[in-house]
Amino acid sequence: MSNLEPIIKLAGVTKSFGAVQVLKGIDLHVSEGEVLVVIGASGSGKSTVLRIMSGLETADSGQVWVNSVPLHDPRRAREIRGHVGMVFQQFNLFPHLTALGNVTLALLKVRKLSAEVAKKKALAVLDRVGLAEKAGNYPSQLSGGQQQRVAIARALAVEPTIMFFDEATSALDPELVGEVTSVMRSLADEGMTMVVVTHEMSFARKTADRVVFMDQGIIAEQGPPEQLFVRPQNDRTKQFLQRVLEV
Amino acid sequence: MNFIVVLASFPQLLEGLLITLALSAASIVGSTLLGLLAATLRVSRVPIGSQIARIYVEVFRGSPLLITLLFVYFGSAYAGYHMNIFAAAVVGISVYQGAYIAEIIRAGIESVPPGQWEASKILGLSNSQTFVSVVLPQTGKIVLPPLIGQYIALIKDTSIAFVIGLAELVRQGQAIIDRVGQPLAVYVTIAALYFIICYPLSRWVRGLEKRSQPA
Amino acid sequence: MAVLGYLGDISEAALLVLKITVLAFLLAVVLGLAAAVGRNSRFRILRFGAGVYVEVIRNTPVLLQIFVAYFALPNLGLNLNAFEAGVLALGVNVGAYLAEVFRAGISSVPKGQVEAAAILGLRSLDISIFVVFPQALRNVYPAVVNYLVQILLGTSLLSAIALPELTGTATTINSRTLIFLPVFTVTVLVYLLLSNVLAALAGIIGRVAFKPALVLPRGSVLSRMRLLKVNAVRGEVNK
Ligand SMILES: Nc1ncnc2c1ncn2[C@@H]1O[C@H](COP(=O)(O)OP(=O)(O)OP(=O)(O)O)[C@@H](O)[C@H]1O
Numbered sequence: 292m293s294n295l296e297p298i299i300k301l302a303g304v305t306k307s308f309g310a311v312q313v314l315k316g317i318d319l320h321v322s323e324g325e326v327l328v329v330i331g332a333s334g335s336g337k338s339t340v341l342r343i344m345s346g347l348e349t350a351d352s353g354q355v356w357v358n359s360v361p362l363h364d365p366r367r368a369r370e371i372r373g374h375v376g377m378v379f380q381q382f383n384l385f386p387h388l389t390a391l392g393n394v395t396l397a398l399l400k401v402r403k404l405s406a407e408v409a410k411k412k413a414l415a416v417l418d419r420v421g422l423a424e425k426a427g428n429y430p431s432q433l434s435g436g437q438q439q440r441v442a443i444a445r446a447l448a449v450e451p452t453i454m455f456f457d458e459a460t461s462a463l464d465p466e467l468v469g470e471v472t473s474v475m476r477s478l479a480d481e482g483m484t485m486v487v488v489t490h491e492m493s494f495a496r497k498t499a500d501r502v503v504f505m506d507q508g509i510i511a512e513q514g515p516p517e518q519l520f521v522r523p524q525n526d527r528t529k530q531f532l533q534r535v536l537e538v
Numbered sequence: 539m540n541f542i543v544v545l546a547s548f549p550q551l552l553e554g555l556l557i558t559l560a561l562s563a564a565s566i567v568g569s570t571l572l573g574l575l576a577a578t579l580r581v582s583r584v585p586i587g588s589q590i591a592r593i594y595v596e597v598f599r600g601s602p603l604l605i606t607l608l609f610v611y612f613g614s615a616y617a618g619y620h621m622n623i624f625a626a627a628v629v630g631i632s633v634y635q636g637a638y639i640a641e642i643i644r645a646g647i648e649s650v651p652p653g654q655w656e657a658s659k660i661l662g663l664s665n666s667q668t669f670v671s672v673v674l675p676q677t678g679k680i681v682l683p684p685l686i687g688q689y690i691a692l693i694k695d696t697s698i699a700f701v702i703g704l705a706e707l708v709r710q711g712q713a714i715i716d717r718v719g720q721p722l723a724v725y726v727t728i729a730a731l732y733f734i735i736c737y738p739l740s741r742w743v744r745g746l747e748k749r750s751q752p753a
Numbered sequence: 754m755a756v757l758g759y760l761g762d763i764s765e766a767a768l769l770v771l772k773i774t775v776l777a778f779l780l781a782v783v784l785g786l787a788a789a790v791g792r793n794s795r796f797r798i799l800r801f802g803a804g805v806y807v808e809v810i811r812n813t814p815v816l817l818q819i820f821v822a823y824f825a826l827p828n829l830g831l832n833l834n835a836f837e838a839g840v841l842a843l844g845v846n847v848g849a850y851l852a853e854v855f856r857a858g859i860s861s862v863p864k865g866q867v868e869a870a871a872i873l874g875l876r877s878l879d880i881s882i883f884v885v886f887p888q889a890l891r892n893v894y895p896a897v898v899n900y901l902v903q904i905l906l907g908t909s910l911l912s913a914i915a916l917p918e919l920t921g922t923a924t925t926i927n928s929r930t931l932i933f934l935p936v937f938t939v940t941v942l943v944y945l946l947l948s949n950v951l952a953a954l955a956g957i958i959g960r961v962a963f964k965p966a967l968v969l970p971r972g973s974v975l976s977r978m979r980l981l982k983v984n985a986v987r988g989e990v991n992k
């Protein structure tokens with residue numbers, strides 16, 4: 292794949308749930324290695340965009356290319372599975388498996404690695420998020436921040452080309468947010484392509500290459516963080532930033 | 539299956555149905571009162587009372603209803619006190635089902651947050667005032683679905699009074715079978731009668747459960 | 754105590770009770786799984802069939818079902834002895850209840866679990882086997898144990914079709930000796946022993962077999978098993 296060709300391309304994407312149109316035509320490109328942060332009010336459609344890009348939802352119309360897979364084509368959409376990583380607000384760790392078990396599951400069942408190789412690889416990834424010594428713990432025996440780092444390790448283990456984060460720190464106690472954002476930041480530094488939905492404006496400011504502001508199902512404004520945060524053009528963006536930055 | 543024969547004996551089935559309904563109604567009242575009493579004792583922390591309530595619940599929930607019925611009916615006879623079959627069935631079923639209902643009500647009481655007790659105490663209500671006018675009314679939503687579910691079980695369980703000789707629905711059916719045969723047709727008819735009573739109640743329970751659970 | 758002379762009969766009857774309980778339970782689990790799958794099937798006929806099974810059985814008395822198995826099935830050419838009829842009726846009965854438990858257990862596994870596994874690339878069969886099923890099993894376990902105990906207590910009804918299980922044996926001994934109180938007290942104690950031992954065993958298995966250990970709330974073994982109804986199962990979302 293050429294470096295110039297965007298790794299994610301959305302064109303005219305719409306999505307409705309029942310009578311409610313949640314996405315009203317989204318056009319968006321993300322290049323390889325880019326860190327894109329998506330902000331916006333609750334219900335503006337951020338999660339839905341992320342879920343469409345990761346293949347969890349199908350768009351009603353428009354085109355969605357991710358990693359050269361046409362996700363708008365139901366027959367081919369499955370091809371994206373195992374090639375992108377997703378980190379959820381609620382962690383979604385498998386509670387019946389240890390941290391190690393969570394990370395090795397896909398290595399064993401999808402990559403078909405031997406138990407030994409999978410374990411070695413999983414421990415290396417857990418070490419990367421600073422949790423090698425917690426490998427034997429079950430999720431219920433870990434703090435929220437540790438659980439989320441295991442979830443990141445689980446996603447990283449399959450060597451995804453893109454990582455999606457949907458409010459990865461929103462369910463955490465404030466003092467635990469830092470340990471997760473610092474892992475995310477190190478990933479960004481290593482050149483991982485990332486799409487991050489977050490309410491952490493400081494993370495957006497420091498780490499994003501580009502910030503997208505979503506409002507009522509459309510992209511109302513986008514640009515580099517220094518522009519969007521310092522000189523927002525759109526009134527809705529201004530209002531939103533005023534509200535979140537005041538707190 | 540010959541339903542014509544059954545139809546000819548239908549009045550006899552209706553007689554049985556009437557007894558089943560009367561037994562159900564009386565036992566629902568009895569078991570609910572007993573269950574409420576046992577649950578209240580259980581949460582009251584009155585030293586001996588709560589222990590008795592606990593043993594009551596444990597014993598009846600760990601043994602079959604049939605044994606309870608035999609105990610009440612034959613036991614009262616051996617004790618020299620002759621109870622009629624219907625009364626014995628009401629007592630046996632009430633005592634037995636009361637143990638299940640006690641646990642349902644207790645779970646409901648314990649689901650009321652302790653802050654309700656504390657708030658009432660500060661308002662100057664006594665413990666029993668708080669229990670009756672603050673706590674119990676709040677248990678309704680949680681208690682109602684399993685309580686109705688237990689009543690359905692109770693209605694079906696009245697058939698077990700068959701064994702001590704009560705002429706309820708199943709025994710009347712058995713009598714018809716003894717006379718004219720056609721067991722399958724008779725059983726299907728009886729099953730239909732139970733179904734007509736229990737199914738709407740089951741649907742109601744499901745509706746209540748759905749409503750009490752945010753999707 | 755004259756009842757001691759009959760301890761042999763009573764323990765034999767207790768053994769028969771356990772035998773019926775285990776066989777009926779296995780049948781109930783198989784039927785329950787089949788009906789749970791049937792109710793979620795793509796095929797209307799299967800959904801309808803499973804629905805009729807579950808609703809008819811749950812809304813009619815188990816005693817009637819025992820009578821159908823023993824007295825009416827011969828008319829359809831199926832001759833069962835009391836033991837077979839008992840296992841069949843109790844298994845079919847509890848299977849209908851387990852069907853609902855299993856269904857609730859599967860839907861109690863949060864959607865996010867399936868999504869997380871799907872993004873990792875797991876095939877849907879693997880997701881069922883390695884992600885959904887183990888969690889559903891854990892969620893339904895207390896309710897399933899509850900129904901195991903229900904089968905145990907339900908065997909007493911088989912005395913109505915002249916099977917020499919515990920209650921029937923107690924009645925026989927009583928009619929022969931007229932020592933009512935000792936006989937029935939011992940019988941109740943045996944039932945309490947059996948039901949509590951079963952529940953305790955299940956509790957130990959739950960603690961050993963599930964990771965992390967499935968620890969049930971405090972209280973006597975039996976009451977904590979009984980309390981956890983399908984509702985609780987449905988509401989319990991794992992963190
Ligand atoms: N599966 C669904 N079924 C019905 N409505 C849905 C579904 N998923 C999302 N919606 C609705 O679509 C709208 C957009 O949802 P979305 O989750 O994308 O918003 P969001 O920007 O991520 O908000 P938040 O900050 O609260 O997470 C909301 O009004 C939501 O209620």
Ligand SMILES: [Mg+2]
Pocket residue numbers: 337338339457458
């Ligand atoms: Mg969202």
